[in-house]
Amino acid sequence: MRNSVNRPPTPDAAEDPGKEPTLQEIINIKLIESGEKERLMELLRERLIECGWKDEMKALCRAFIKKKGRSNVTVDDLVHVITPKGRASIPDSIKAELLQRIRAFLVQAAV
């Protein structure tokens, strides 16, 4: 990867001149740099496994693949099919917990 020939120009660390980084981007960068994003992801993974959400999604995927046939399904198809169901079926308690964590982080990161 280091000695590749067809390398595109290195993207600027800052965006196009005149385009300020959005609040969302700033928060994202702060989350990543402090390592909080990784912790939140791990927490979320754990909670989603505990409440059976992951198993539900797995079952949905299996059913979809069985219906369409194993060689007729791409990963994009799967993502497209289960994303709305997945988003809708996340328990409120998990959403609340994560929001609380993010709020706490923002407070102490003084954004």
Added chain:
Amino acid sequence: MSSKINHHHHHHRFNTQIFPPPCPHLAEFRARNGSKPFRALQDCLRVKPPGGRAAIRRDPSEVPRCGACGESARPRLYACLACAAISCHAPPGPSHAAAHATSMPPGHEIAVDVDRAEIFCCACRDQVYDRDFDAAVVLSQTATLKSATIQSAKPENLRKRRRVDYRPWSPDIRDRVLMETGSSPLENGSDLPRGLRGLNNLGNTCFMNSVLQALLHTPPLRNYFLSDRHNRYYCKKKNGVSNSNAGGKRNVGTADGHGNKNARLCLACDMDAMFSAVFSGDRTPYSPAKFLYSWWQHASNLASYEQQDAHEFFISMLDGIHENVEKDRHKPHSQGHGDCCIAHRVFSGILRSDVMCMACGFTSTTYDPCVDISLDLEPHQGGSSKSVSTKTHHSCNGEAGVSQTMSIRKLPLVSCFHIKRFEHSSIRKMSRKVDRYLQFPFSLDMTPYLSSSILRNRFGNRIFPFDGDEPDASNEMSSEFELFAVVTHTGKLDAGHYVTYLRLSNQWYKCDDAWVTQVNENIVRAAQGYMMFYVQKMLYYKASENRAVS
């Protein structure tokens, strides 16, 4: 490793594993670049300790951004393997990854998901799999930078038997006539289920009675003997004729009390007699004297009227059945497949042990057959399990010690769990009993303890470079177990009593030597479990082999 990839093969098999064929773009990429890009990627592989999750980062604090739109908060970001450009892929929105593949000259279709370390073909818009790439990821996950050689001592006869579909059968006219003339109807109107019969205590033999009650109602064992698979008359006749050849290591020449020197010890025959007696419909308590005498001959060191350990008796009995069945075609139990005798066919499973050096990742895998699983109640002080951590991998001088992962390679038909309640400490020259209460489930799913589950949790859905096992489909389907018998012990170590609880037709019965009573399941839950017997909920038929059954 195959250097030439044949597009026409639907399934590639390497080390007996099936994995999906590469798409044309991946195949071309491999043909053009070999595995160099993957090796270069290894430097960028970051593995997070908690879950062993692998990600791609050029430096640890890098925040990947899409080169086209500058977004970093996309759910899927792909890094092109040819030129390292990062693009986002968020259908149904614009896919900059696909755009990258089409706008660049051919060769930029293959990319890697930076957060999941999985390869993707931007032209086919689907995940693709490559052995060498997955090998690189797995090696990183086992924290090794040089290629590790893995030993695996697989049992030779671990063949996968084809499963046959269930075909219902009903008797025709001739079968009906045969059945009616050859059998007598059972008495109906009995409240108690069949086969429920007390066993007389012949002098501190509750240790034997309790285990026998459990075995008499172990479904596969019961079915084997009741369907005449070991006929005691035929067995004796066979061995009476070939007396000269039956020169086993037991005292064949000893008289059995009737001056019959040709009598040959066969615990299976005695079991057969016991099954017939217990299931005959007679409800008066049965005395297993013949069986006791035979067992004394087999385990002569335990022949006394002292109280023995029920678990020890159980092991000894299985061993006795094994030794005395098919003696002329003696198959060793070392493979763990259970083809040698009915005892092992029912109870034998295979444990897998992976011992990994923490310093260099060298892993040694061994398979051992087992007929039961013994569990400690208390953390061992200086016991056998801790000694693993003092072993070190000799050739790398690592002081990091080793870690051992145990898992179940093959589940037995019947799982016996033995709780180690009796401790005999040779250091302190004393023995004691652990009375601590243990809660046990009535239904048990063994899936999380299978090798496939445990290894999958460690490495995710990767192709293992060193695990040549096919995931055993039979394990995945039949991992659910139901409790059917509990052997309990009450009292002190040297003055105690064994009692067995049996579950028949979802009703619990307490078998206390000669007294059998119906009890509520809560009594069983509160009992002090010593040996718990679980049977697979679903039994599958395998394609039969042409071998004579004893």
